[in-house]
Amino acid sequence: MALRIRSILKCGQLINENIKFFPRSIVTSNLRSNTVAETEKSTETQPPPTDAEKAVSGSVEIETLNKKVVELEEKNNDLMDKYKRALADGENMRQRLTKQIADAKIFGVQSFCKDLLDVADVLSKATETVPKEEINEKNPHLKGLYEGLVMTEAQLKTVFRRYGLEPVNPVNEKFDPNYHEALFQQEVEGKEAGIVVVVSKIGYKLHDRVLRPALVGVSK
Template sequence: MVNESAPQSPEEIIQANFAKIEAERDDLKDKLLRTLADMENLRRRTEREISDAKAYAVTSFARDMLGSADNLRRALESLPETARTTDEPALKALIEGVDLTERDLLKVLERHGVRKIDPQGEKFDPNMHQAMFEAPDPEIAKGLVSKVVQSGYKIGERVLRPALVGVSAGVPKPAATEDGQTPPTGN
């Protein structure tokens, strides 16, 4: 039987050590490249999180302020037209003050990335709008927003509050005649 653990030549020992060192180098290089890729991914994710934090930091405050903006709008809409055209200076000043306050509040919100959604006449989008009712409307095609009950708001690309809307059901169906038949349409 031949002994396989026979002494190796110095050249064989050097080759074996060289192969071992190359394998270790390749392993360390692979680990280094993976670590660098992980660090780059972490840097990008951190930048994105910081950007999101800056963009959406005012979300809860903005959501709380929307009630005040709604109340100012309701106050202006509740005024009869005669109040708006009055010559009474105190009433005119009050109306102008409420209007100015509402506009200023909306400008401040807009400066912080909050935009008003006014979907009147747009196609109903369940991601942006909340349907309150559907009603026939001969003026507006089916599936379009026919009435905005309450404006919605976005912050950045996210919906802060969906717009409460009425959706058109299209042209109303003709009423049935006394014999239960619907009259023919002129089409």
């Protein structure tokens, strides 16, 4: 009995020693072989995609591409719209600035001309108050003064015309509220309603812009 037990223990020791010294490469090779076999087996078990599945996959890809194309077109349209708006705004600003510069050149003397209107009124009043019958060789001083006033008034009107300043004297013209200011109304025989019959003070305009409206009386 003791001999049998000893034989069994010896056999076990031999098995352990064989396992301990078993080449590792053989074990690794076996493991790799098993893994490749399992992979090939799993691949072989999966069926290839059908035509319907390929069509569905292709349609999904086409739909995705179409969505991207639509998004890009929308972005492009939005950018083009902003670009056109920016160009239009720039052009409008350029035109406004050009007009402002032109108006500044034309109407820059507006305040100065308006101040000179009082001088023109005084000269006109002075020439009107001089008695015409007294202007003769017997009164050389009065004649010289009158001629000097007339020449000064004529020169001033020439300067006014040079800068676009024109008088508005609308006698017997239709009343225009844009250029005239009515002080009174009166009945005048032979005149239709709305006709300027009296000009109390002439007006002036600077390049079609009213600098001072004419003070008038209108028929009714």
